[in-house]
Amino acid sequence: MSDIALVTGANKGIGLETARQLGQRGIQLLVAARDHAKSEAAAAQLRSEGLSAQGLVLDVGSDTSIDHAVQEVAARHAKLDILVNNAGVLLDDPDRSPSQQSLEAWRGTFAINLFGMVAVTRAFLPLLRKAPAARIVNVSSILGSLALHADPGSPIYDSTMPAYNSSKSAVNAWTLSLAHELSGTPIKVNSVHPGHVKTDMGGKRAPMSIEDGARTSVAMATLGADGPSGTFTHLGKTLPW
Ligand code: NDP
Numbered sequence: 001m002s003d004i005a006l007v008t009g010a011n012k013g014i015g016l017e018t019a020r021q022l023g024q025r026g027i028q029l030l031v032a033a034r035d036h037a038k039s040e041a042a043a044a045q046l047r048s049e050g051l052s053a054q055g056l057v058l059d060v061g062s063d064t065s066i067d068h069a070v071q072e073v074a075a076r077h078a079k080l081d082i083l084v085n086n087a088g089v090l091l092d093d094p095d096r097s098p099s100q101q102s103l104e105a106w107r108g109t110f111a112i113n114l115f116g117m118v119a120v121t122r123a124f125l126p127l128l129r130k131a132p133a134a135r136i137v138n139v140s141s142i143l144g145s146l147a148l149h150a151d152p153g154s155p156i157y158d159s160t161m162p163a164y165n166s167s168k169s170a171v172n173a174w175t176l177s178l179a180h181e182l183s184g185t186p187i188k189v190n191s192v193h194p195g196h197v198k199t200d201m202g203g204k205r206a207p208m209s210i211e212d213g214a215r216t217s218v219a220m221a222t223l224g225a226d227g228p229s230g231t232f233t234h235l236g237k238t239l240p241w
Pocket residue numbers: 008009010011012013014015033034035038058059060061086087088089112116139140141142193194195196197198199200201202203206
């Protein structure tokens with residue numbers, strides 16, 4: 001039986017490319033997106049490239065949508081081998097200082113980047129436990145690194161987007177808690193930084209291609225039995241928490 005991977009926010013950007021690269025390794029794909037038409041279009045695109053892919057509607061901000069997605073996956077498959085929690089939003093207003101960001105932006109960011117990730121993971125954990133050695137990848141960001149934000153010499157020192165950055169710090173804290181809980185199991189859970197990638201979120205001037213931006217997620221989704229759990233990495237390098 002081939003491995004099955006679910007990637008959230010897989011209709012475009014790093015998520016779509018992560019699904020593509022996992023599919024190229026012979027893994028069956030559940031191409032999750034909040035919009036039905038977008039998930040079907042992305043799955044059709046990947047099938048046209050010769051990959052095994054099915055669309056799945058999954059709005060990580062909706063408990064009802066998550067419940068439906070779990071039911072659908074459980075009906076189609078007996079297990080889930082890989083969960084890539086990729087969906088994310090950046091809602092901070094670049095023209096406002098940290099203290100002037102709206103609470104709407106804070107709440108909207110945490111609803112998707114943190115609570116959505118936690119809710120999706122909790123809901124799929126029973127299926128992940130049914131796989132022989134599941135892998136969970138939490139797509140964080142270098143902007144979640146508290147150590148680098150505290151260092152005036154670091155390249156991200158001036159990247160003050162408080163809602164986004166602290167949602168990713170919280171993602172990292174969640175990764176450590178879950179890795180601790182699952183340490184006695186074959187399941188591994190890790191945070192990744194994709195790089196600054198040319199996507200709708202990363203912008204046209206970002207230095208990294210989408211192909212390279214997906215590599216860290218793919219590497220951590222396909223770790224062997226001797227691979228780590230509870231880490232925060234970018235292209236094989238450990239990042240400071
Ligand atoms: P994009 O904006 O291109 O893609 C974001 C994806 O998340 C889209 O598929 C979007 O769907 C989806 N999404 C947003 N809200 C929801 C929701 N409620 N339910 C389901 N899916 C949702 O961004 P990237 O590809 O650049 O980002 C992917 C991940 O990488 C994010 O977690 C981001 O924070 C992280 N990251 C990106 C960096 C970069 O430079 N690009 C740097 C560091 C981290 P829709 O199309 O429907 O909006």
